[in-house]
Amino acid sequence: MDEARVEKELERLAERIRPALAAATTGSQVVDAFHRVLLEGEGFSYDGAAGNPENFLLGSVLARKRGNCLGLSMLYLALAERLSVPFRGACLPSHCFVRYEGEDGTRNVEFASGGTEWRDERYRKEFSIGPARPYLRSLGGPEMLGVFLKSLGAAYSKKGRDAEALLLYDEAIRFSPGLPEVHYNAGISLQRMGRFAEAAGRYRAALSLDPDLAPARDNLGIVLAMQGMFREAIAEGRRAIELDPRNAAMRGNLASTYFASGDIRSGIREFRKAVEIDSKNPRSRAGLARAYFALGRYKEALAECDAARALGYRFEPSMLEALERYRGSTSSEG
Numbered sequence: 001m002d003e004a005r006v007e008k009e010l011e012r013l014a015e016r017i018r019p020a021l022a023a024a025t026t027g028s029q030v031v032d033a034f035h036r037v038l039l040e041g042e043g044f045s046y047d048g049a050a051g052n053p054e055n056f057l058l059g060s061v062l063a064r065k066r067g068n069c070l071g072l073s074m075l076y077l078a079l080a081e082r083l084s085v086p087f088r089g090a091c092l093p094s095h096c097f098v099r100y101e102g103e104d105g106t107r108n109v110e111f112a113s114g115g116t117e118w119r120d121e122r123y124r125k126e127f128s129i130g131p132a133r134p135y136l137r138s139l140g141g142p143e144m145l146g147v148f149l150k151s152l153g154a155a156y157s158k159k160g161r162d163a164e165a166l167l168l169y170d171e172a173i174r175f176s177p178g179l180p181e182v183h184y185n186a187g188i189s190l191q192r193m194g195r196f197a198e199a200a201g202r203y204r205a206a207l208s209l210d211p212d213l214a215p216a217r218d219n220l221g222i223v224l225a226m227q228g229m230f231r232e233a234i235a236e237g238r239r240a241i242e243l244d245p246r247n248a249a250m251r252g253n254l255a256s257t258y259f260a261s262g263d264i265r266s267g268i269r270e271f272r273k274a275v276e277i278d279s280k281n282p283r284s285r286a287g288l289a290r291a292y293f294a295l296g297r298y299k300e301a302l303a304e305c306d307a308a309r310a311l312g313y314r315f316e317p318s319m320l321e322a323l324e325r326y327r328g329s330t331s332s333e334g
Contacts, residue, residue, distance in 0.1 A: 031107050045066050046114070092135045166189050169186040184216045203217075214250065246277055274287075
């Protein structure tokens with residue numbers, strides 16, 4: 001990134017906004033000035049691809065005139081700092097926006113809907129945010145830097161560079177220690193690296209900040225099961241689906257934990273619920289096939305096996321060979 005070019009472009013944009021700000025006497029007019037110059041005049045637009053670094057690295061956002069919620073937020077905040085405008089960042093799980101905080105009140109700017117105003121109540125409804133969860137508060141510059149580093153770490157992780165991602169997460173925690181997603185993301189990287197006990201610690205750290213972070217409970221259940229701690233794993237998995245009951249993947253994870261613990265019938269119950277939610281989930285279909293097979297219910301296993309294979313799932317040849325003996329069979333099963 002050419003820092004000199006970024007600074008020059010930011011100054012150009014700031015000079016375009018200054019005349020509009022000089023005529024603004026209310027918070028709404030200040031927000032409108034940014035909107036007219038940046039989103040309408042300059043053509044900056046929202047791109048929701050969160051994992052693409054070009055959507056939040058400021059140099060790329062300026063060059064492409066596209067950014068995700070973080071990229072456009074960083075653009076607004078960089079210009080607000082130059083123009084002494086009281087914009088602050090705010091975040092939710094996997095999302096952020098900017099908030100104008102003036103003497104005549106606050107106004108949220110939601111980039112996913114073209115820079116229109118969303119009230120806090122709408123965010124709570126859209127993102128299922130209860131009043132006790134640590135979101136929607138205004139963040140200072142260092143905390144927004146933590147949000148940025150968290151997102152950059154996630155981009156490294158998606159490239160398979162989890163060791164480097166962990167370094168970025170550690171830096172993000174320094175700047176924004178109250179952000180649950182930093183610990184959650186670190187847990188994902190540690191889990192991928194096979195460091196299950198450390199991953200569990202990071203998921204617990206995330207849950208200490210946000211007990212209702214369902215993906216952290218789900219992943220905590222997974223890593224506990226991998227360590228043979230099935231009782232605790234099932235408790236976390238059940239709590240995760242209580243928080244997000246229509247999540248087929250979480251249902252499937254709980255079902256797999258039941259199956260691994262030896263409670264196959266409970267596994268079948270949860271796999272069935274997962275399939276009811278998402279009939280085209282090959283992993284849930286395959287889990288159901290294996291569970292039926294383990295109980296000797298071979299025709300049911302064969303039907304689920306066929307459904308999973310039609311969705312692209314590949315079974316081990318030994319299981320396929322065993323099940324083929326029951327195709328077309330009318331004999332009773334054990």
